[in-house]
Amino acid sequence: MARPSLSTVAELLKPITWFPPMWAFACGVVASSQSLGANAFLIILGLVLTGPLVCASSQATNDWFDRHVDAINEPQRPIPSGRMPGRWGLYIAVLWTVLSLVWAWGLGTWGFWACALGLLLAWAYSAPPLRLKQNGWWGNAACALSYEGLAWITGGAVMLGGALPEQRSLVLALLFSAGAHGIMTLNDFKSVQGDAQMGVRSLPVQLGVVNAAKTACACMLLPQAVVVVLLLQWGLPWHGAAVLALxxxxxxxxxxxxxQPVEKALMLSAFGVPLYVSGMMVSAWALHFTPQVLA
Known part of the structure; x- marks a missing residue:
């Protein structure tokens, strides 16, 4: 087979993973307090950039540099299965990276440089010599910052014509990024065996699956608790109560x-993470309706 099928390319780009950065970008858009209808085209440009381009680039990059680990953990993946022959995985990763940078020009200076930083983190996460994913603390932090905080801040900045979002929006973006570290850890439980064999020091490998599960939950819960306190301090009790309930x-x-960490990681991802990201949007709408900086 000289080249992969379109369905195999789509599988490599993992559309199911595009949702988190697109959602975070949308949260930043909402938190900016700007008109959504008047900026609809700009919003669409940003959503395409964060999901089908930047996130897809990161997935292709990760699959290429993880092909030896995937041969153990997920041999059915496009590259280890042989359905993505030769160096096609690398070519697609490079092509999508370039396309992302070209597309980002349409979002102005901030959009371009935010895109460049996100792509830099994606390559640093997967590729040598840094390969941040070799350590679960650093790798998951890079993913969480890129997928959540950076996407949120970019959404706000794009809506504000390149200006940095207000302080409350930045604080929420960073807090939800910290919580996303735990979400990223959930993905590591399915590959404990292969990670251990290949020297990838994910948190389940470093701490053991039970301690890693407790750490992931703490990472998710503590930032949400801080968000609740902040919303109350900002005079937004109903939004704070909603985030607390979630x-x-x-x-x-x-x-x-x-x-049961290994068996139930997917369950928490499927049902717990939507509750977490709903809290993100509730917090964003809280700022949308209170655009002034509160004393």
Missing amino acids: ALAQLPLMQRFVR
């Missing part, structure tokens, strides 16, 4: 996850 709804899922 966080409390995650607790039963987390308890089951801690008892």
Whole structure:
């Protein structure tokens, strides 16, 4: 086979993973307090950039440099299965990176440089010599910052004509990025065996699956608690109560996850993470309706 099929290319780019950065970008857009209808085209440009371009680039890059680990953990993936022959995985990663940078010009200076930083983190995460994913603390931090915080801040800045979003929006972006570290850890439980064999020091490998599960839950819950306190301090009690309710709804899922980390990681990802990201949007709407900086 000289080249991969279109369905194999789509599988390499993992459309299901595009949602988190697109959602975070949308949160930044909402938190900016700017008109959504008047900026619809700009919003669409940003959503395409964060999901089908930048996130897809990171997935292709990761699959190429993870092909030896995937041969153990997920041999059915496009590259180890042989359905993505030769160096096509690398070519697609490079092509999508270039396309992302070209597309980012349409979002102005901030959009371009934010895109460049996100791509730099994506390559640093997967590729030598840095290969941040070799350590779960650093690798998951890079992903969380890129997928959540950077995407949120970019959404706000694009809507503000390149200006940095207000302080409250920046604080929320960073807090939800910190919580996303735990979300990124959930993805590591399915590959403990291969990671251990290949020297990838994910948190389940470093801490053991139970301690890593507790750490992931703590990483998710603590920033949400801080967000609740801040929303109350900003005079937004109803939004704070909503974020608190969403966080409390995650607790039963987390308890089951801690008892059976490997078996229940997907369950927490499927049902707990939507509750977490709903809290992000609730917080963004809180700022949307209170554009002035509160004392």
